[in-house]
Amino acid sequence: xxxxxxxxxxxxxxxxxxxxxxxxxxxxxxxxxxxxxxxxxxxxxxxxxxxxxxxxxxxxxxxxxxxxxxxxxxxxxxxxxxxxxxxxxxxxxxxxxxxxxxxxxxxxxxxxxxxxxxxxxxxxxxxxxxxxxxxxxxxxxxxxxxxxxxxxxxxxxxxxxxxxxxxxxxxxxxxxxxxxxxxxxxxxxxxxxxxxxxxxxxxxxxxxxxxxxxxxxxxxxxxxxxxxxxxxxxxxxxxxxxxxxxxxxxxxxxxxxxxxxxxxxxxxxxxxxxxxxxxxxxxxxxxxxxxxxxxxxxxxxxxxxxxxxxxxxxxxxxxxxxxxxxxxxxxxxxxxxxxxxxxxxxxxxxxxxxxxxxxxxxxxxxxxxxxxxxxxxxxxxxxxxxxxxxxxxxxxxxxxxxxxxxxxxxxxxxxxxxxxxxxxxx
Numbered sequence: 001x002x003x004x005x006x007x008x009x010x011x012x013x014x015x016x017x018x019x020x021x022x023x024x025x026x027x028x029x030x031x032x033x034x035x036x037x038x039x040x041x042x043x044x045x046x047x048x049x050x051x052x053x054x055x056x057x058x059x060x061x062x063x064x065x066x067x068x069x070x071x072x073x074x075x076x077x078x079x080x081x082x083x084x085x086x087x088x089x090x091x092x093x094x095x096x097x098x099x100x101x102x103x104x105x106x107x108x109x110x111x112x113x114x115x116x117x118x119x120x121x122x123x124x125x126x127x128x129x130x131x132x133x134x135x136x137x138x139x140x141x142x143x144x145x146x147x148x149x150x151x152x153x154x155x156x157x158x159x160x161x162x163x164x165x166x167x168x169x170x171x172x173x174x175x176x177x178x179x180x181x182x183x184x185x186x187x188x189x190x191x192x193x194x195x196x197x198x199x200x201x202x203x204x205x206x207x208x209x210x211x212x213x214x215x216x217x218x219x220x221x222x223x224x225x226x227x228x229x230x231x232x233x234x235x236x237x238x239x240x241x242x243x244x245x246x247x248x249x250x251x252x253x254x255x256x257x258x259x260x261x262x263x264x265x266x267x268x269x270x271x272x273x274x275x276x277x278x279x280x281x282x283x284x285x286x287x288x289x290x291x292x293x294x295x296x297x298x299x300x301x302x303x304x305x306x307x308x309x310x311x312x313x314x315x316x317x318x319x320x321x322x323x324x325x326x327x328x329x330x331x332x333x334x335x336x337x338x339x340x341x342x343x344x345x346x347x348x349x350x351x352x353x354x355x356x357x358x359x360x361x362x363x364x365x366x367x368x369x370x371x372x373x374x375x376x377x378x379x380x381x382x383x384x385x386x387x388x389x390x391x392x393x394x395x396x397x398x399x400x401x402x403x404x405x406x407x408x409x410x411x412x413x414x415x416x417x418x419x420x421x422x423x424x425x426x
Contacts, residue, residue, distance in 0.1 A: 006133060007133060007193060007195075008130065008133030008134050008142075010191055011129050011130045011133055011191065011192055011193060012130040012133075012142055012145055012146055014126075014188045014189075014191035014192055015125075015126030015127060015129070015130050015146040015149070015192065016126075016145060016146055016148065016149040017149065017184070017188045018084055018087075018088075018122055018125070018126050018149070018184075018185050018188045018189065018192075019122075019123065019126055019146065019147060019148070019149030019150035019153070020149040020150075020152060020153050020156075021088075021091075021122075021153070021180075021181040021184045021185050021188075022087070022091060022118075022119050022122045022123060022149075022150055022153070022181070022185070023149060023150040023151060023152065023153020023154060023157065023270075024091075024095075024153060024157050024177060024181065025057075025060060025061075025064070025115075025119060025150075026150070026151065026153060026154045026157075026266075026270060026273065027153070027154050027157045027158050027161055027266065028056075028057040028060075029266060030158055030161045030162060030165075030266060031161065031165075031170060032053060032054070032057070034165055034170045035048065035053065035170070036050075036053060038102075039053070045102050046102050046104075047102075047104075048104045050376050051372060051373055051376045052104060053372060054368045054369060054371075054372040055104070055107075055108060055112070055369070056104075056107040056108055056110075056111040056112045057111075057112075057368060058112075058364065058365045058366075058368050058369045059108055059111075059112030059113065059116065059365070060111055060112045060113075060115055060116040060119070061116070061244060061360070061361050061363075061364025061365050061368075062116070062361040062362065062364065062365035063112060063113050063116025063117055063120070063361070064116040064117075064119040064120045064123070064360075064361055064364075065120070065357050065358045065359070065360050065361020065362065065364070066120070066358055066361055067116060067117045067119070067120025067121060067124075068120045068123065068124050068353070068354035068357045068358070068361075069351060069354035069355055069357075069358060070120075070354070071083055071086075071087070071120045071121040071123075071124035071125070071350070071354065072124045072128075072349075072350030072351040072352070072353060072354030072355075073350060073351045073354070074086070074121070074124075074350075075124050075125050075128055075350040076128075076347075076348060076349070076350040076351055079192075079193070079194065080125040080126070080128060080129045080189075080192040080193070080194065081125075081189050081190060081192045081193065082189075083121050083122075083124055083125035083189075084121070084122055084125035084126070084185060084186075084188070084189030084192055085185075085186050085189045086118075086121045087118045087119065087120070087121030087122025087123070087124075087125060087185060087189075088118065088122060088181065088182050088183075088184070088185030088186040088189060089118070089182060089186070090114055090115070090117045090118030090121060091114075091115050091118030091119060091122060091178075091181055091182065091185065092118070092178045092179065092181055092182025092183075092185075093110075093114050093118070093178070093182075094109075094110045094111060094113070094114030094115030094116075094117075094118060094178070095110065095111070095115060095174045095175070095177050095178030095181065096110075096174070096175055096178035096179065096182075097109065097110035097114060098110035098111050098171070098174050099171045099172065099174040099175035099178060100171070100175075102171070120354075122185055123147075123150065124350060124353075124354060125189070125192055126146050126147075126149075126192070127143055127146045127147060127337055127353075128194075128346075128349050128350050128353075129192050129193060129194045129195075130142050130143075130145075130146050131143055131146075131337075131341060131346075131349075132194055132195050132346060133195050136342075137285060138285065139281075139285065139338045139341055139342070140280070140281035140282060140283075140284040140285040140289070140334060140335070140338045141278070141281045141282045141285055142281070143277075143281050143334045143337045143338050143341075144277040144278040144279070144280060144281025144282065144334035145277075145278055145281070147277050147333045147334055147337070148274040148275070148277045148278050148330075148334075149274070150333065151270055151273030151274035151276070151277055151326070151330045151333065152270055152271065152273070152274035153270065154266050154267055154269070154270030154273075155267045155270045155271060155274075157177075158266040158267045158270070159267060161173060161177075164176060216343075216344070216345045217344070217345035217346065217347035217348065218343075218344040218345055218348065218352065218405075219348055220348060220351050220352055220355060223344045223348075223352050223355070223405075224355065226405035227405070228343055228402060228403065228404065228405040229344075229355075229356070229405075231398055231399075231401065231402045232336065232339060232340070232343075232356055232359075232402065233355075233356060233358070233359040234359070234395070234398060235293065235297070235359075235395045235398055235399055235402070236332060236336050236356060236357075236359035236360055236363070237359040237360070237362050237363040238297075238363060238391045238392060238394070238395040239293075239296075239297055239300070239329070239332045239363070239392065239395055240329070240332055240359065240360040240363040240364055241362075241363025241364060241366055241367030241368075241388075241391075242300065242304060242329075242363075242367060242388040242389075242391065242392050243300065243325060243326075243328070243329025243330075243332070244329070244363065244364040244367060244368055245367040245368050245371045245384065245388060246304065246307075246322070246325050246329075264319070265318065265319055265322045268319055268322060268323045268326070269322040269323055269325065269326035270326060271323065271326070272322070272323035272324060272325070272326030272327035272330065273326035273327065273329060273330035274330060275327060275330070276296075276326065276327035276328060276329065276330030276331045276334075277330040277331065277333050277334040278334070279327075279331070280292050280296060280330070280331035280334050280335055281334035281335070281338065284334070284335055284338060285338075289335050289338055289339040289342060290339070290399050290400070290402045290403070292331065292335060293331070293332075293335050293339075293396075293399040293402075294396050294399040294400055296328050296331040296332075296335075297328075297392050297393075297395050297396040297399060298392075298393065298396045299324070299328050300325065300328035300329065300392050301388075301389040301390075301392035301393045301396070302389075303321055303324045303325050303328065304325065304385050304388050304389045304392065305385065305386070305389040306321060307321060307381075307385050308382055308385055308386070332360075336353070336356055336357070336360075337353050337356075340352055340353045340356050341353075342404070343404050343405055344405075367388065370384065370387075371384040371388075
């Protein structure tokens, strides 16, 4: 196998590029502001209720997550290239559809269903082939780099979207994004390739032990019979939901203090989001997934709770809080695929992570929707912040109880939790 040319970095950066396009989801707050202004102005363009303002975003999160299950199966059985092309076509189609309508139901279908499916297929295709080219000790780092693109996308999409909306309006902006991302994702998909069956990176061979590594490859049904799966699912649901609740509305929070420059907060949150994925991936390679997760969820609870004491006029504090929330939220997107691979193996990684990732969709659907309803009826997000912070602390405690579902070689611990890498799981 040593003669096989390692395409790992090419695949990694192709996946990163695909996610840089698909990350348009995190710029929803910019698009939502335009729709909200139309509703408040009563100009008849967007005849939506205020309580339904987050619905396309929430539906997109839900569809995205459950599409990952099917997309993961397609990726496992066919190829990441085919899966990514499907993702590009669906994402482009969804954005192009809403370019021709301001109807709530069309936005649910286009932005929510079609784009959600596209994101699921595109996202499912990017990480698995990349981590298969690298040794287990680099799983977190590679997963973090690939998914960083999704979080970093708002750095350019937020200002570009603001500029385009100001020049040509929201509908034409969606058309431009739709056509561009359809071609970009389909092109980058051609660089996604799995290593040959049986490929083992030279660095994956243990230099300190002659014992054969423990090989664990759970089927989806076997995985769903373990308590570890349900713990991971619940933690992911809370961690993702709390973060998406803030990300989906951060531009609105900054609007009164920063006006048309509110996109700066969105972009800085995206920087935090992307860097959190890489930093957490590298850190978790050293101290373990559950240990890193405990630290990050506790920190996220503290930062969200601090929003109770920050007003829109306190721009510096708002920017710092938004960046930290993005950072802590981003850690989820590298920790959970890495943990899924560690605990349940690579053979069925696509569909297994799709099942775990469904938690992201449920959290992304429930938290923003409930938050929008709370704000609509109380005229304040305070109750939503308190609820989110409390659930995050419960999730952090649950992380302390999350261990590998099988016997493992456990020689080192951190705050009482075994380090996953010691399992030598392929």
